[in-house]
Amino acid sequence: MNAAFDIASVDFAKGEGLVPAIVQDADSGAVLMMAYMNREALEQTLARGRAVFFSRSKQRLWEKGETTGHTLDVVGLALDCDKDTLLVTARPHGPACHNGTLTCFGDEPRSAATRIAFLAKLEGVIAQRATEKPEASYTARLLEKGVARVAQKVGEEGVELALAGVGDSEQKVIEESADLLFHMLVLLRARGISLSQVVTTLESRHR
Numbered sequence: 001m002n003a004a005f006d007i008a009s010v011d012f013a014k015g016e017g018l019v020p021a022i023v024q025d026a027d028s029g030a031v032l033m034m035a036y037m038n039r040e041a042l043e044q045t046l047a048r049g050r051a052v053f054f055s056r057s058k059q060r061l062w063e064k065g066e067t068t069g070h071t072l073d074v075v076g077l078a079l080d081c082d083k084d085t086l087l088v089t090a091r092p093h094g095p096a097c098h099n100g101t102l103t104c105f106g107d108e109p110r111s112a113a114t115r116i117a118f119l120a121k122l123e124g125v126i127a128q129r130a131t132e133k134p135e136a137s138y139t140a141r142l143l144e145k146g147v148a149r150v151a152q153k154v155g156e157e158g159v160e161l162a163l164a165g166v167g168d169s170e171q172k173v174i175e176e177s178a179d180l181l182f183h184m185l186v187l188l189r190a191r192g193i194s195l196s197q198v199v200t201t202l203e204s205r206h207r
Contacts (some may be wrong), residue, residue, distance in 0.1 A: 005046060011083040012039055019084050020053060023096065026075040026089040027124070027196070028117035032096035033104040035064075037086060049074055051090055070094035123185050123195050130189055139186060147190045154183045 012019060017039070023032045035053040037045070041061050044052040051064045051072035065071035072090040079086060097104040129139040142150055161176040168176075188195060 006076045007039065007042055009083055010039075010042065010079060010086070014082075014084045018056070019086055021051075021053060021086040021088050023051060023072060023088045023090055025117075025120075026091050027120035029158075030103055030117060031105065032072075032090070032092060033101075042086070045074055045077075045088075051088055064096075065093065068094065068098070070096070072096070119181070119185070119195060122182070123189070126189050127183055141189055142186060147187070150183070150187045150190045154180070154187050157183050 010019060014125050015036075018036045019038075020034060021115065023033060024030065025032055032165045035051075036056060037052070040193070041052045041054045044063075047065070051074055052061055053064065055062050065073070070086070071093050073093070074088060074090045076089040077086060078089075086176045092102075095102055101107045128137055129137045130143050133140045133144070142153065157176065157180040161173070161180050164172045164176045188198070
């Protein structure tokens with residue numbers, strides 16, 4: 001997190017001591033929630049590395065997840081052009097909304113971009129399976145077989161997609177593409193590589 005963020009540059013006076021804080025998922029880009037921060041909440045956010053807000057109803061500071069455990073690990077902070085609104089990028093631990101939905105705007109994807117961002121969510125699920133190793137998990141069992149076996153599966157899925165692309169239906173191509181993407185993410189996990197590293201390389205090639 002950018003611990004050197006300049007608190008003095010934030011215009012708290014315009015909102016009578018408060019500024020809106022929009023929270024965005026650092027991996028998927030989904031807008032998770034909106035709350036308010038005063039100077040002390042912002043200072044505590046920087047100090048703890050977790051999102052702390054000011055409750056207008058309770059008139060006190062509150063750390064997101066203080067009762068549910070669904071905290072927000074802050075990755076970065078940005079100030080808008082008018083210096084009176086904060087963008088907080090964070091990694092959520094559980095649903096962001098107190099109602100149990102992934103965001104305060106519901107669970108459903110809001111755009112094509114957020115549908116594509118599901119890959120980041122899937123990456124997180126794969127990481128969870130790798131850590132917890134549930135017996136019924138295909139992903140956990142595959143990872144336990146080692147990198148060579150995971151790589152072999154990627155090769156098999158690639159061939160199946162190529163064959164489908166030549167002579168099968170559109171739906172079959174879609175299904176085989178999904179299989180290949182999934183196994184690619186498992187391989188990245190097995191090698192300790194993040195999806196964001198792959199995306200960064202793609203971005204560097206198309207600037």
